[in-house]
Structures are given as structure tokens and as C-alpha cells.
Amino acid sequence: MKILITGIAGATGRVVALHLLEAGHEIVGIDKRSFADAPDGIEMHRVDIRSRPAEDVFRTTQPEAVVHMATVTHLVARSEDRYRINLGGTRAVFDFSHRYGVKHVVFVGRHTYYGAGPESPLYHTEDEPPTAVGSFPELADLVAADLYAGSALWRMPDMTTTVLRMVYTLGGTGHGTLASFIRGPRVPRILGFDPLFQFMHEKDVAGALECALKARIRGVYNVAGPPPVPLSTLIEQTGRSSFALPEMAYRLALGRFGLPKLPAAALHHIKHPVVIDDRAFRNATGYQHKISEAEAMRDYKNAFPVALR
Amino acid sequence: MAAFVSREVERRIEALEIPWGPFGVDPYGVSRKHLAVGFSMAEPFFKHYFSVKVLGAENVPARGRAMLVGNHSGGIAIDGMMVIASMFFAKNPPRLAQGMVEKFMNRVPFASMLTGKLGQFTGLPEHCIRLLEDERLLMVFPEGARGTAKLYRERYDLVRFGTGFVRLAMRTQSPIIPFAFLGGGAAVPSIYNAVGLGRLLGMPYVPITPYGMPIPLPVKLEVEYGEPLVFQGTGAEADTVIEGYVEQVRTSIMAMIERGRQRRENFAEQTLKQFRAGSNGNGGAS
Numbered sequence: 001m002k003i004l005i006t007g008i009a010g011a012t013g014r015v016v017a018l019h020l021l022e023a024g025h026e027i028v029g030i031d032k033r034s035f036a037d038a039p040d041g042i043e044m045h046r047v048d049i050r051s052r053p054a055e056d057v058f059r060t061t062q063p064e065a066v067v068h069m070a071t072v073t074h075l076v077a078r079s080e081d082r083y084r085i086n087l088g089g090t091r092a093v094f095d096f097s098h099r100y101g102v103k104h105v106v107f108v109g110r111h112t113y114y115g116a117g118p119e120s121p122l123y124h125t126e127d128e129p130p131t132a133v134g135s136f137p138e139l140a141d142l143v144a145a146d147l148y149a150g151s152a153l154w155r156m157p158d159m160t161t162t163v164l165r166m167v168y169t170l171g172g173t174g175h176g177t178l179a180s181f182i183r184g185p186r187v188p189r190i191l192g193f194d195p196l197f198q199f200m201h202e203k204d205v206a207g208a209l210e211c212a213l214k215a216r217i218r219g220v221y222n223v224a225g226p227p228p229v230p231l232s233t234l235i236e237q238t239g240r241s242s243f244a245l246p247e248m249a250y251r252l253a254l255g256r257f258g259l260p261k262l263p264a265a266a267l268h269h270i271k272h273p274v275v276i277d278d279r280a281f282r283n284a285t286g287y288q289h290k291i292s293e294a295e296a297m298r299d300y301k302n303a304f305p306v307a308l309r
Numbered sequence: 310m311a312a313f314v315s316r317e318v319e320r321r322i323e324a325l326e327i328p329w330g331p332f333g334v335d336p337y338g339v340s341r342k343h344l345a346v347g348f349s350m351a352e353p354f355f356k357h358y359f360s361v362k363v364l365g366a367e368n369v370p371a372r373g374r375a376m377l378v379g380n381h382s383g384g385i386a387i388d389g390m391m392v393i394a395s396m397f398f399a400k401n402p403p404r405l406a407q408g409m410v411e412k413f414m415n416r417v418p419f420a421s422m423l424t425g426k427l428g429q430f431t432g433l434p435e436h437c438i439r440l441l442e443d444e445r446l447l448m449v450f451p452e453g454a455r456g457t458a459k460l461y462r463e464r465y466d467l468v469r470f471g472t473g474f475v476r477l478a479m480r481t482q483s484p485i486i487p488f489a490f491l492g493g494g495a496a497v498p499s500i501y502n503a504v505g506l507g508r509l510l511g512m513p514y515v516p517i518t519p520y521g522m523p524i525p526l527p528v529k530l531e532v533e534y535g536e537p538l539v540f541q542g543t544g545a546e547a548d549t550v551i552e553g554y555v556e557q558v559r560t561s562i563m564a565m566i567e568r569g570r571q572r573r574e575n576f577a578e579q580t581l582k583q584f585r586a587g588s589n590g591n592g593g594a595s
Contacts (some may be wrong), residue, residue: 003453060507118415121435122337192418196338227336237332247418272415273338294331 002026002104004063006049006093007070008042009033011175012202016067017042019206020213028061030054041159050084050092058096065104065213068093071145073110073177074138074263086145094152097159104160104216106209107149110142111167111198111222112177116272122196126165126220136265150220162212163220167276168220170199170296172303179282185306187235188259189270191244194232196273200225201291211285221281225289225296228275229299237297239306247271314345315352316447317398320399324347325400326372334426337440343426344405348397355394358527359387359496363399365534374441374483375537377406377448378474380467380562381456384515385523387530392448392490395532407440408448409433417509417511434477440479448472451555454513458502465570466579467563475554480544484537487558489565491573497523531573533565 003020007013008029009134018039027042029035030049040043043061048054049070071086071092096238097105114124117131130143152161161177168178178199181187200208204225212221235242245253255261281287291299322345333341355361369375377396382388389408396406409432415421430436440447450456451470459466478485499516507514516523540554540559 026370118421119412119431119433121439122430123434123435123439190418192420194422227330228338229332229340229342230332230334233332233334236444271421292331 001065001213002028002061002063003031003065003067003122004028004058004061004088005067005069006030007068008038009035009046010069011173013204015071015173015202016069016206016209019203022209028057028063030057040252046197049089054092055096055099055279059102061101062100064147064248065106066102066250067108067213068099068105068149071108071110071142073142074266079138079141082141084125086141087148090145090148094149094156094161098152098156102159103153103204104162104213105149106162106164106212107146107207108175108209109146109163109165111151111224111274111276112139112269113143113146113165113275114274116195116274118272119274120274122275124222124274124275125213125277126222126280132268136263138263138265144180153218160216160218162217163211164208164223164281165220165276166200166205166208166223167225167279168199169202169205171201171203171291171299173202174300174304175202175279179300179304182235182238182240182300184258187240187241187242188250188253189231189235189242189243189244190250191246191268193271194230195269195271196228197231197234198224198228198273198275199234199293199296200289201296204289204291206286207290208281208287212281217281217284221284223287224276225280225291226279226293228273229293229297231270234297237294237301238304239301283308318345318348318352318400321397321403324548325405326402327405337428337430338425339405339428340426343423344428347423347427348394351390351394352398352415354545355391355398358543359391359492359525359530361391361399362394362529362531363395364531366395366400367400368534368536369396369404369486370484370537370572371398371402371404373444374481375446376441376474376478376483376485377446377534378451378490378558378562379448379488379490379532380566381452381459381493382464382490383457383497385457385497385525387525388490388493389450389498391530392488392532393429396446404446406446409437409450411454411513412561412577412582413512428438434473435475437477438481441477441483447483451558458514458516459494459499460502461494461498461500464498465566467559467566470555470559472548472551472555475551475558476544476546478544479540479542479546479554484539485558487535487561487565489533489535489562489569490530491532491566491569492528496525496528496530498526499523533569535561535565 009031169176393406397403407428501517502514504514
């Protein structure tokens with residue numbers, strides 16, 4: 001199958017591309033960033049997804065399926081850029097796909113869609129609304145992109161659309177929101193809270209996408225890997241140490257003393273869990289994760305060891 | 310495990326049917342280590358301080374989904390804690406009763422973390438359904454916060470029951486095991502609920518006792534489990550139908566409370582008589 005991947009030059013995008021290439025698919029990639037060491041089997045186009053040249057890639061390569069991974073979080077881009085990339089980009093991908101006869105579009109979204117909060121349930125199912133978006137405005141563009149992608153299910157009924165809400169990635173690439181948060185040798189926690197964190201290895205992300213493409217499922221699905229672990233365990237198993245600050249002090253210290261610069265609302269995500277139920281996806285595609293929570297944490301630890309002092 | 314975890318607690322934790330992951334937590338974040346410490350701390354209270362008497366524990370199924378439904382007794386959560394302890398210490402094999410916690414708890418540092426690690430989650434229908442479908446044992450107090458706010462003089466009363474619990478039990482086809490909890494109102498004899506002080510501390514209220522702080526007295530507590538009640542249906546029935554079922558549960562609990570009250574009053578009278586007889590016999594030494 002000829003598969004077009006947007007955001008291919010990102011760390012996870014590369015893992016996905018190589019995995020699908022190995023599985024025997026033809027890969028076309030679109031990204032503004034360079035993917036210099038792309039293997040021969042990957043046809044790389046260095047263009048902006050919202051541009052006319054990108055449309056031309058759809059026109060000339062005629063992919064059968066599209067995997068849309070070109071979205072960014074508040075950690076990577078400022079708000080105007082985020083709206084441009086996440087909403088503008090997603091719109092362009094669906095428009096081009098529909099115009100040039102793509103049969104299946106997979107939107108790779110995030111499980112943070114559901115948001116974290118004191119009154120939010122453990123284990124979210126796909127039918128839940130994004131209740132936390134009000135308290136975490138930095139999530140709004142990703143939530144909007146997710147819902148917009150979902151609207152293709154009725155706007156473009158002749159095309160199969162899959163919206164995947166994936167948990168954090170953790171593994172050797174060290175890429176992703178969670179991986180960046182625990183990068184330093186000492187990870188700050190909020191005193192009196194130890195939420196569960198759910199993550200999956202990049203290789204399982206690739207495996208899940210392969211399953212989704214193969215089963216050509218229609219609809220919105222949560223995608224996860226192994227069961228979640230408490231933040232304290234995550235910190236310990238990745239070889240980091242943690243220190244806990246009262247929430248008030250944490251707020252004041254954000255972005256100072258080597259602490260990560262986070263929007264204030266992100267603290268909800270260090271206090272309360274976002275855990276999803278992925279049974280529907282597993283049942284629909286037969287997907288099974290291959291890498292355990294212990295292996296994923298070990299992989300990350302080995303790739304990003306904490307320097308001995 | 311921590312040094313002060315008793316051998317019995319260790320053995321009973323081992324016997325719990327919980328799917329522990331490689332790091333000693335289950336998929337809900339319930340922690341083996343925290344349970345061991347928690348039950349070790351509860352053990353002297355359950356066995357000695359309150360010397361909790363447990364009746365009818367065999368009415369609770371040994372495994373599979375079930376909903377413990379009972380009355381609130383005592384202004385702070387000693388009823389919940391002792392019901393959980395009774396399922397752990399007085400049932401063989403033991404079971405972990407998972408309560409539905411008041412929403413404010415999840416906002417409070419440490420309380421949020423510890424309730425979660427001990428398997429006590431926020432009272433949301435989603436949690437209720439998920440745990441039951443996962444064959445867990447749920448503990449529900451349908452009186453809600455209205456029930457913990459009962460004062461000493463109201464200690465044998467039942468306030469209005471919510472109806473959600475019956476709908477959830479029907480929807481998940483779970484048996485309801487009614488229970489009566491007695492003595493909590495005497496252990497924490499609230500004479501007043503300080504709502505203003507509670508708001509200051511982020512709680513619904515703080516119960517005030519004749520001696521000030523809501524510190525529980527060493528009163529003998531009792532919990533009686535009744536026969537399981539099973540209601541057929543989908544849980545989407547009209548309120549009038551559901552209210553009938555709620556009334557059945559309520560009646561069952563009320564009957565157990567009444568029996569327990571008589572038992573306690575007889576016991577108190579007899580003890581008093583014995584005490585008087587004893588003190589008279591001693592030639593008025595008191």
C-alpha cells in the first residue's frame with residue numbers, strides 16, 4: 001500500500017515510517033524539517049503541509065492511505081503557530097486527501113484530549129467530551145483538531161477516517177511531552193500527589209498504526225500500551241530522582257531554577273492522571289502492545305542516562 | 310515491606326485477588342505497599358480500639374462483582390474504614406472493598422494520593438461501573454455527605470437515600486449486600502457541624518464534639534451484612550420503579566440497625582446493672 005506520512009521527520013514519525021517500510025509498504029513523507037538519513041524506499045518531500053507544493057504531492061503520488069502526524073504541543077510551538085499547524089494543517093490534510101482519492105486517513109491525536117482534573121474519571125472511553133479544555137487553554141487547538149478530524153466521518157463519508165487518541169510515548173527517541181518532562185536528573189513533583197502515567201513505546205505506536213491501517217477501522221479510538229504506572233515509579237525506573245514541592249511553590253518556581261516552563265494548567269497533569277481505556281481499539285484491530293512498561297522505561301533510561309556527578 | 314506490617318496483614322494482602330503489575334500497583338494505581346501499611350495501621354483500631362464485631366460476612370460473595378450498601382455512622386470516615394477493614398480481616402479469603410469518595414478529597418494533597426493508592430476513588434458513576442464490571446467489591450453510602458453529617462441524637466436515623474446506586478447495580482447486574490454500621494455516632498458524638506470552618510479547610514464541614522475535636526472515642530462498633538438483594542432490569546427504569554427497590558434496601562438496613570440498637574441497649578443496661586451490683590458488693594468502695 002502507498003502510505004503518505006505527514007510529520008515524518010519527527011522522532012516518532014521516523015520510527016513509524018521505517019516500521020511501515022519494513023512491513024512492505026511504499027512510503028511518501030511530507031515535513032518542513034529535513035529527514036536527511038531517510039532510507040531509499042522513502043520518497044521525501046520537504047514542504048509545508050498547507051502549501052500548494054504539498055497538494056501537488058497528493059496529486060502526483062496518489063497515496064492510498066495517509067497518516068497525519070504533523071501536530072505540535074505547547075512545548076514546541078507558541079499559540080498562533082499551534083493553531084496554524086494543528087488546525088490549518090489538519091484541514092489541509094483532509095481536504096487534499098478527499099480531493100485526490102485517498103481511501104483512508106489516520107489522524108494521530110493525543111490522549112490528553114480528555115484532560116486531567118480532580119473530578120475526571122480514571123479510564124476514559126471514546127464517548128467522553130473533552131471536559132478539561134476550559135481549564136487548560138493550551139490544549140484547545142489539539143482538542144479542536146481532534147474534533148475537526150472526527151467531523152470527516154460525516155463530512156467525507158466515502159473516505160475512511162480513523163482518529164486515534166494515543167498515550168504519551170516513551171522510549172529510546174526521548175521524544176514527546178512526557179519524555180521531555182522527565183529529561184533532567186531531578187524531576188519535580190507536586191507534594192501530596194502521585195498520579196498514574198500511561199505511556200507506550202515508539203515501536204508500539206508504529207505497530208498500532210500498522211494495525212489501524214490494516215483493519216481500516218472507521219471512528220475514534222483510544223490507543224495505549226502497557227498499564228499505567230505512578231509518576232514516582234516512572235521517575236525511579238528511569239534513573240531519575242524526584243523532589244516534591246507544595247503546589248504554591250511549584251507555581252512560583254515554574255520556569256526558574258531549571259524547572260520546566262509549563263503553562264499553569266499543565267500542573268493538573270502532574271497532579272491527576274489521564275488514563276484511557278483502549279479495549280475498543282484492541283478488539284477492532286487485534287493490536288497488542290509488545291513492549292512492557294519496564295522495557296519502555298529502561299530504553300529511555302539507557303538512551304538518556306543521568307550523568308553521574 | 311515495611312517493618313511494622315504484621316504477618317497477618319502480609320498473608321491477607323497475598324490472598325487478595327488483585328492483578329498486581331510488576332511495580333506492585335494494579336491498573337487503577339492501587340498499591341500493594343500502601344495497602345499493607347494502611348491495613349497495618351487500621352488493625353489495632355479494628356481489633357482493639359473499636360473491637361469491631363462483624364456479623365454476616367458470609368453474605369458477601371467470595372469473588373465477583375458486588376455492592377456493599379449501608380448507612381453512615383460517625384462524622385468522619387471511620388465507618389468506611391472499618392467496613393473496609395472488616396472485609397479484609399473478618400472475611401476469608403479477604404476482599405478489598407473500594408469506596409466511592411467525596412469529590413473534595415481528590416483536591417486535597419496527600420488525601421488524593423492516599424485514597425487512590427488504597428483503592429478508594431471519587432464517587433463517579435464511571436468508576437462505579439468500571440469497578441463492578443471488573444468484578445470488584447464496591448462500598449457505597451447512599452446517604453452521601455448528608456449521612457456523615459448526622460448528629461449524635463440522630464445516630465440511629467437514616468437520611469434520604471440517593472437512587473443512583475440501584476440503577477448502577479441493575480445496569481451491571483451486581484448483587485447489593487445491605488449492611489448496618491452501628492456505634493459510629495457514639496464514637497464521634499457530633500453535636501454540631503462547623504460548615505464555615507470546613508470551607509476554610511476545603512471540606513464540606515468539620516464535626517464538633519462535646520470535647521471539641523472529632524477524635525473518635527473507643528466505643529465498640531458493629532457491622533452487620535444482610536442477605537444479598539438482586540434486582541432484575543437494565544437500570545433505565547422509571548423513578549417510581551427504582552424508588553421501590555431503594556426502599557427495599559433501606560428497609561433491610563433499617564431492620565438491621567433496629568436489631569443492633571436493641572442489642573446495644575440491652576448490652577448497655579446489663580453492663581450497667583452488673584457494674585452497680587459489683588460496686589454495691591464492694592461495700593460502696595466507689
